[in-house]
Amino acid sequence: MDKAILKCIKCKSQYLDLSQGTCSACGGILLVQYAPEALRDGQNRLLHQREIKGISSFEPVLPDIKKDNWVTLQECNTPYIEGKHVREELGIHSLWMKDETRNPTGSFKDRAIALCVSAALELGVKRVVVASSGNGAASSAAYGARAGIPVTVAVPRGTPAGKVIHAQTCRGSICRIPGKFDKSYEYAKEMAKEPGTMNLTTTFLSPLAVEGYKTMAYEIYMQAGNMPDYVFIPVGAGPVLYGIYKGFEELCMTGRLKTIPRLAAVQSEQCAPIVRAWRTGGKTVGWENPGGIASAIADPLLGYEDNGDLTVKAIKGSGGLGLTVSDEEILAAGKLLAGKEGIFVEPSSAAALAGVMKAKAENLIDSSHDIAVLLTGSGLKDPGKYEERGHK
Amino acid sequence: MDKAILKCIKCKSQYLDLSQGTCSACGGILLVQYAPEALRDGQNRLLHQREIKGISSFEPVLPDIKKDNWVTLQECNTPYIEGKHVREELGIHSLWMKDETRNPTGSFKDRAIALCVSAALELGVKRVVVASSGNGAASSAAYGARAGIPVTVAVPRGTPAGKVIHAQTCRGSICRIPGKFDKSYEYAKEMAKEPGTMNLTTTFLSPLAVEGYKTMAYEIYMQAGNMPDYVFIPVGAGPVLYGIYKGFEELCMTGRLKTIPRLAAVQSEQCAPIVRAWRTGGKTVGWENPGGIASAIADPLLGYEDNGDLTVKAIKGSGGLGLTVSDEEILAAGKLLAGKEGIFVEPSSAAALAGVMKAKAENLIDSSHDIAVLLTGSGLKDPGKYEERGHK
Numbered sequence: 076m077d078k079a080i081l082k083c084i085k086c087k088s089q090y091l092d093l094s095q096g097t098c099s100a101c102g103g104i105l106l107v108q109y110a111p112e113a114l115r116d117g118q119n120r121l122l123h124q125r126e127i128k129g130i131s132s133f134e135p136v137l138p139d140i141k142k143d144n145w146v147t148l149q150e151c152n153t154p155y156i157e158g159k160h161v162r163e164e165l166g167i168h169s170l171w172m173k174d175e176t177r178n179p180t181g182s183f184k185d186r187a188i189a190l191c192v193s194a195a196l197e198l199g200v201k202r203v204v205v206a207s208s209g210n211g212a213a214s215s216a217a218y219g220a221r222a223g224i225p226v227t228v229a230v231p232r233g234t235p236a237g238k239v240i241h242a243q244t245c246r247g248s249i250c251r252i253p254g255k256f257d258k259s260y261e262y263a264k265e266m267a268k269e270p271g272t273m274n275l276t277t278t279f280l281s282p283l284a285v286e287g288y289k290t291m292a293y294e295i296y297m298q299a300g301n302m303p304d305y306v307f308i309p310v311g312a313g314p315v316l317y318g319i320y321k322g323f324e325e326l327c328m329t330g331r332l333k334t335i336p337r338l339a340a341v342q343s344e345q346c347a348p349i350v351r352a353w354r355t356g357g358k359t360v361g362w363e364n365p366g367g368i369a370s371a372i373a374d375p376l377l378g379y380e381d382n383g384d385l386t387v388k389a390i391k392g393s394g395g396l397g398l399t400v401s402d403e404e405i406l407a408a409g410k411l412l413a414g415k416e417g418i419f420v421e422p423s424s425a426a427a428l429a430g431v432m433k434a435k436a437e438n439l440i441d442s443s444h445d446i447a448v449l450l451t452g453s454g455l456k457d458p459g460k461y462e463e464r465g466h467k
Numbered sequence: 468m469d470k471a472i473l474k475c476i477k478c479k480s481q482y483l484d485l486s487q488g489t490c491s492a493c494g495g496i497l498l499v500q501y502a503p504e505a506l507r508d509g510q511n512r513l514l515h516q517r518e519i520k521g522i523s524s525f526e527p528v529l530p531d532i533k534k535d536n537w538v539t540l541q542e543c544n545t546p547y548i549e550g551k552h553v554r555e556e557l558g559i560h561s562l563w564m565k566d567e568t569r570n571p572t573g574s575f576k577d578r579a580i581a582l583c584v585s586a587a588l589e590l591g592v593k594r595v596v597v598a599s600s601g602n603g604a605a606s607s608a609a610y611g612a613r614a615g616i617p618v619t620v621a622v623p624r625g626t627p628a629g630k631v632i633h634a635q636t637c638r639g640s641i642c643r644i645p646g647k648f649d650k651s652y653e654y655a656k657e658m659a660k661e662p663g664t665m666n667l668t669t670t671f672l673s674p675l676a677v678e679g680y681k682t683m684a685y686e687i688y689m690q691a692g693n694m695p696d697y698v699f700i701p702v703g704a705g706p707v708l709y710g711i712y713k714g715f716e717e718l719c720m721t722g723r724l725k726t727i728p729r730l731a732a733v734q735s736e737q738c739a740p741i742v743r744a745w746r747t748g749g750k751t752v753g754w755e756n757p758g759g760i761a762s763a764i765a766d767p768l769l770g771y772e773d774n775g776d777l778t779v780k781a782i783k784g785s786g787g788l789g790l791t792v793s794d795e796e797i798l799a800a801g802k803l804l805a806g807k808e809g810i811f812v813e814p815s816s817a818a819a820l821a822g823v824m825k826a827k828a829e830n831l832i833d834s835s836h837d838i839a840v841l842l843t844g845s846g847l848k849d850p851g852k853y854e855e856r857g858h859k
Binding site: 126148149154156160174177179180181213216217218219220221223236237240241243244245246409410413414415416417418419453454455456458459461462 | 566
């Protein structure tokens with residue numbers, strides 16, 4: 076779509092250059108904005124397409140990228156599947172699962188990375204770097220390989236082996252960084268200072284990542300018979316939640332939707348800076364000792380707490396809520412999902428369903444609500460977690 | 468589709484009961500046959516559908532199953548992606564990848580298992596059993612879970628951990644059987660004698676498995692701009708190759724296709740009973756000491772050699788060929804695919820691309836040929852194989 080600009084959420088500075096990661100003036104987070112008429116026209120074009128086939132199908136509601144520069148492995152258009160058996164088990168009215176495990180590298184990250192790597196080609200970038208807890212690493216290496224752009228990934232030591240091997244086999248250069256995710260984040264940020272380098276880290280460091288994620292909101296809008304009352308989302312730094320919020324917001328701006336579904340952010344009780352900020356009503360404070368089995372969402376936000384504040388803003392903007400779950404609740408939810416619906420997800424995804432279960436138990440949702448749950452990544456990315464606890 | 472019958476390839480006995488696994492009269496392999504007019508009508512209905520969304524979309528060309536009995540996780544309709552970079556590397560005219568890793572449990576097996584489990588519901592089966600080298604186990608457990616039918620899987624010891632954990636988490640009862648795949652095969656066959664039990668083993672023990680696999684031929688027909696000259700297929704017992712053959716054959720029968728693309732069967736040089744039989748022109752002889760890293764196709768066929776003979780018949784019927792590849796060639800192909808196209812597959816899938824490379828090197832195909840390659844399973848199912856060899 077033409078006339079996309081990047082706008083700083085803090086000082087309101089504007090940029091036309093898509094390679095801009097954060098605001099040069101104040102360091103603030105950038106988001107993409109479109110002219111209202113362009114957005115209306117773009118949505119019309121999107122919704123009249125015969126078929127969604129990869130991120131480039133969303134071109135009408137995304138920043139302009141030349142036809143030849145789109146890099147795609149036919150990500151997106153993931154199934155929206157009814158969870159009949161789990162619904163019955165939990166005693167709720169309706170439960171739908173957005174199965175992001177079906178993306179090319181097995182996670183939702185492919186939406187953001189496909190768009191970012193396409194932009195990297197458009198911009199003539201020579202190298203991309205990414206800090207990742209694993210899924211972003213595999214995705215970046217895969218799309219970088221397809222685009223012919225060298226990829227360096229910074230992952231925390233302790234990242235699940237399958238994710239690292241996936242990235243390595245796709246010829247990603249792996250840097251294992253001691254410490255938690257924030258250290259990898261800093262490392263990638265430093266590397267990205269090299270000219271010709273683009274940082275794909277899918278926190279809010281890349282405004283295009285949020286654009287990639289918003290396509291999930293558009294798909295739910297296109298796929299759902301009834302729009303969900305709540306969407307449960309596992310949250311690290313929160314760009315996924317923010318992206319979904321932004322997609323629904325864009326559909327509200329053009330009058331296609333009346334309200335944004337309530338967004339429920341689910342974090343591990345061992346790393347919950349965003350839920351804590353949502354609960355206290357104050358600013359986000361980094362989490363000192365992140366832990367737990369949900370490695371893909373164990374983001375302490377130390378040094379980039381503004382990410383948490385923006386995510387909290389989207390939760391509140393949707394009238395949503397924040398929830399924490401324990402490792403035991405996560406594993407129980409993952410097993411319930413696999414054992415009742417046949418969908419095998421990694422612990423960080425199971426956290427979202429654990430959040431539904433907790434919300435139901437605590438009467439935060441009631442049995443009349445229509446619930447959607449975002450299943451972010453495949454269980455094959457980290458199968459050992461289901462074994463280590465002595466699962467029968 | 469109405470009027471499907473099961474017909475023995477040996478003694479020509481016919482059966483109307485879909486629960487029949489092999490011929491009661493002579494033990495021969497059963498295949499599904501349709502009345503020509505029903506097939507023509509069915510294809511018309513299939514090809515006029517707006518969207519392929521799961522195995523039930525193929526109902527027009529499959530045996531009748533009641534609407535409520537279809538069990539689906541939106542398998543099928545996998546991408547058919549151009550392999551531009553690998554094509555250039557190999558110096559061939561066109562290369563397309565049928566990316567079966569995108570199925571719900573990460574492999575092509577979901578096509579067969581979704582159909583078989585739907586049939587199991589239709590038939591009121593109480594338990595299903597399956598012998599599997601891993602992918603079939605995960606798939607059966609997942610679809611059994613979704614259908615609410617208990618699943619027992621027999622896997623050889625040494626099956627990749629991720630596949631076993633996947634099946635376990637979906638509440639499959641796991642029996643680890645000492646010895647190679649043939650022992651698991653015998654075990655499942657024995658268990659299936661229990662009344663109310665159905666054997667899903669996707670060798671030729673289940674005629675419906677072939678029907679599930681034939682949907683790949685229909686999809687290639689629908690997706691390909693130009694039909695491929697060759698389709699390269701990794702082969703264990705060969706029902707996948709036979710299924711693809713049968714799909715193309717059905718399209719020829721109704722005049723939609725002029726010829727069946729040549730089918731190239733690729734096996735590991737450490738377990739190649741079918742390629743050996745194709746080369747010698749004699750009967751299939753079981754393979755005594757199967758080995759190699761391609762565990763998903765390491766089927767020795769000991770005791771069910773007739774499976775190999777039927778597969779050889781399909782290779783010959785298509786004017787195709789047989790090839791063996793080494794572990795080193797398999798890993799090199801897997802790394803080339805991941806490193807150039809961003810698609811990460813398990814070694815047994817990489818074998819198919821290794822076959823293309825070998826066929827090109829040996830001038831069995833030439834640079835003018837249009838090649839399709841079947842990527843059967845995700846690299847996340849067995850990532851360790853890419854690490855153990857000290858991949859950088």
